[in-house]
Amino acid sequence: MRQPVEGRAASRLHKPFLLYGVLCFCFGVCMYLAGVLLVFPRYLLQQHALLDPVAEALVWYSGLPILTGITLALFDLLVLLKYKKPDVAVRFEPVRRRRVTVALTAYDDENSIGGAVADFLNHPLVERVIVVSNNSRDRTAVFAQNAGALVFDELEPGYGRCVFRCLSEAVKFTDTDFVVLCEGDSTFRAYDIEKLLAYAPHADIVNGTRTVEPLRQYITQLSTFIYYGNLFVGKLLEAKHLGRGTITDVGTTYKLCRRDALIGLLDTLNPAVNLEFNAHFLDRALARGLVLLECPITFHQRVGVSKGGNVNNWRGFTVGSRMIVGLLFDWRRTA
Known part of the structure; x- marks a missing residue:
């Protein structure tokens, strides 16, 4: 070596x-x-x-x-x-307990959250579903609780704070070795957990990628501009950590994390990073030496109105630009 x-x-x-x-x-x-x-x-x-x-x-x-x-x-x-490039053998750590804790971010998602919670709770490998409502103005929390989720309300506004709260609550459960992070807008499906777990023996984090065309629904909030923008910023992140991973999608919110790896990673994350948080998360994980893999996942038309970086191409451009600034200046100028 x-x-x-x-x-x-x-x-x-x-x-x-x-x-x-x-x-x-x-x-x-x-x-x-x-x-x-x-x-x-x-x-x-x-x-x-x-x-x-x-x-x-x-x-x-x-x-x-x-x-x-x-x-x-x-x-x-x-x-x-x-x-x-790390001179190490291909990692293989068998999954001993395949059950997962699912954590969903939500903001004014009353039209979708009930169906999303039910979808994940009905999956045989899901132990529980956590929903963190980012101070929603509608009945998101009520509908999530009625569907069977454990509900928390994050009063501090910002996507990064909502994700950080999701992960922080999820790692408290010691009966599952994996945390699945997702959104409550029904753009992702529970059946992809099987695919994420298939990659789990080789990685600390399995990041879902929406770049496989046959797995993307015809109409989604991922426009052509945002699609290739995600790919471009993903390759910049890959270039920053040369030899450490292959990255094609920095904006996806569907990922599986080993609980033990996540506990250490949380201390390095800045919840004040807003819509760029997923790129920040991946950058910090790679900097910490965690093994990151990508897995093709399905992507569907969301229920309700997007409030994140996919609202329109201009919003996508500004979020992507802030991601690039974060990669260059270690996120000191984005929070």
């Missing part, structure tokens, strides 16, 4: 050069395209004296971030990857 590199050398080795490289490359391409597109105002408005130098500078100098990005990416992939 390779010996770990100590001190400052180790710190340099684990700099996410591929992440920086990809972003530099994208910035350079945007500069180039901006310079090219200036052809329209230049000729339509006849502003050659003003805009020609700007367009020329953008096109010429775009090569600097593009070349820098390619250099950083190649350095990480060709030189540092062999030091970053």
